[in-house]
Amino acid sequence: xxxxxxxxxxxxxxxxxxxxxxxxxxxxxxxxxxxxxxxxxxxxxxxxxxxxxxxxxxxxxxxxxxxxxxxxxxxxxxxxxxxxxxxxxxxxxxxxxxxxxxxxxxxxxxxxxxxxxxxxxxxxxxxxxxxxxxxxxxxxxxxxxxxxxxxxxxxxxxxxxxxxxxxxxxxxxxxxxxxxxxxxxxxxxxxxxxxxxxxxxxxxxxxxxxxxxxxxxxxxxxxxxxxxxxxxxxxxxxxxxxxxxxxxxxxxxxxxxxxxxxxxxxxxxxxxxxxxxxxxxxxxxxxxxxxxxxxxxxxxxxxxxxxxxxxxxxxxxxxxxxxxxxxxxxxxxxxxxxxxxxxxxxxxxxxxxxxxxxxxxxxxxxxxxxxxxxxxxxxx
Numbered sequence: 602x603x604x605x606x607x608x609x610x611x612x613x614x615x616x617x618x619x620x621x622x623x624x625x626x627x628x629x630x631x632x633x634x635x636x637x638x639x640x641x642x643x644x645x646x647x648x649x650x651x652x653x654x655x656x657x658x659x660x661x662x663x664x665x666x667x668x669x670x671x672x673x674x675x676x677x678x679x680x681x682x683x684x685x686x687x688x689x690x691x692x693x694x695x696x697x698x699x700x701x702x703x704x705x706x707x708x709x710x711x712x713x714x715x716x717x718x719x720x721x722x723x724x725x726x727x728x729x730x731x732x733x734x735x736x737x738x739x740x741x742x743x744x745x746x747x748x749x750x751x752x753x754x755x756x757x758x759x760x761x762x763x764x765x766x767x768x769x770x771x772x773x774x775x776x777x778x779x780x781x782x783x784x785x786x787x788x789x790x791x792x793x794x795x796x797x798x799x800x801x802x803x804x805x806x807x808x809x810x811x812x813x814x815x816x817x818x819x820x821x822x823x824x825x826x827x828x829x830x831x832x833x834x835x836x837x838x839x840x841x842x843x844x845x846x847x848x849x850x851x852x853x854x855x856x857x858x859x860x861x862x863x864x865x866x867x868x869x870x871x872x873x874x875x876x877x878x879x880x881x882x883x884x885x886x887x888x889x890x891x892x893x894x895x896x897x898x899x900x901x902x903x904x905x906x907x908x909x910x911x912x913x914x915x916x917x918x919x920x921x922x923x924x925x926x927x928x929x930x931x932x933x934x935x936x937x938x939x940x941x942x943x944x945x946x947x948x949x950x951x952x953x954x955x956x957x958x959x960x961x962x963x964x965x966x967x968x969x970x971x972x973x974x975x976x977x978x979x980x981x
Contacts, residue, residue, distance in 0.1 A: 629679045632683065643683045643684060643687070677915060677919050678922055691961060691964070694958060697952070697961060697973075697976070706895055708731070708785075710732060712732060714732060714736065715750065715755040716728055716737050717760070717836075718836070718838070718840055719837065720839060721858060721864045721865070722837050724760070725759075726790060728759045730790065730980075731759070731786055743772055746758040746760055746887075750887055757886050758888075759884055763929070764792070766819045774945060775936075778972075779936075782888065783891040784887055786885070786886040786980070787883060787884065787886070787979035788883070788979070789882070794816050794819060794820050794875045795858065795873070797857050797868065797869055798845060798851075802852070809854075811845065812841045812855055813835065813836065813841070814834040816856045819875045819877075820856055820874050820876060823875075839858070842861035856874070892975075893952060897952045899950075900975070901929075901946065901948070902946050902948070902964070902974055904916070904946070904968040904970065904971035905941065905944075905969045906968050919963070923950075925956055926949040928947045931945040
């Protein structure tokens with residue numbers, strides 16, 4: 602038999618599969634109507650487990666795993682279709698709709714904003730890129746920024762979330778589990794690290810270098826090339842520059858922004874020493890209130906999934922069905938809960954799309970618990 606003959610056979614089978622699939626989805630819609638009338642849940646785990654077992658046995662040992670995968674996807678499609686047919690509007694989506702209506706059309710220009718560090722920190726630079734004339738209140742650590750939002754000391758807060766070289770800022774992700782807030786904007790900042798020291802100091806004089814652990818990680822290749830130098834992490838790159846400026850020692854230096862050189866009267870011994878030239882840090886702007894500005898096309902959520910095989914796959918399959926792109930997936934352990942994790946997702950979809958509406962109305966059915974972190978626009 603020729604290849605073309607086999608392909609024709611496949612084509613005939615596919616035609617029948619499509620016809621049967623559409624027929625199955627039509628019946629699924631009628632089931633949705635019945636469930637709506639009787640106030641029954643769309644997702645019935647016991648029914649799905651029973652069905653998977655039946656079709657796996659019918660397929661035989663060689664095809665059992667493939668059949669389970671196929672039907673798992675069919676179930677996701679069916680549940681998604683049933684939810685859409687029911688036209689259910691969740692309380693979350695009602696809150697989102699209200700936030701869209703109440704949020705001003707323009708992002709604010711002047712507000713009190715919380716930043717971690719001191720003058721010259723990258724958070725300050727990101728803040729001034731997002732706001733035209735911000736009033737900045739500095740805090741020693743990330744916890745201080747979250748607390749300032751919780752207590753109403755500042756309307757907004759700026760936090761680094763991830764770096765293109767060093768990866769995620771895990772401390773921020775851990776704090777996101779503990780605090781209630783809404784992401785209202787994101788910004789990608791080009792980061793250039795510079796070796797700063799007191800005037801007259803030479804590179805050969807340096808015995809200690811101070812900086813934030815992320816900056817140290819981003820400049821690891823350069824730092825390894827220095828002999829006899831101790832690297833000391835501090836809370837912030839600008840704090841490192843301030844420490845060097847206030848010290849009486851002339852054998853120490855800081856990895857900081859170029860702005861810190863002028864700000865603290867330091868000399869730049871080496872510029873742009875990060876390992877990769879394309880070094881960006883993604884900052885988020887958070888608020889206590891849910892604010893959703895026009896043009897928001899990115900959504901962040903955190904969720905706890907059932908601790909059993911396939912739970913993450915099922916959620917990703919639902920995103921695939923809806924055509925929603927995942928741009929970030931991070932998992933963090935949940936405090937005081939053994940071997941349980943909170944999953945963080947960045948999703949790419951317009952707040953005005955049907956897919957966004959459907960997902961927001963289905964989140965309750967997709968996980969054990971979830972936290973909607975906000976929908977926003979990311980700028981460069």
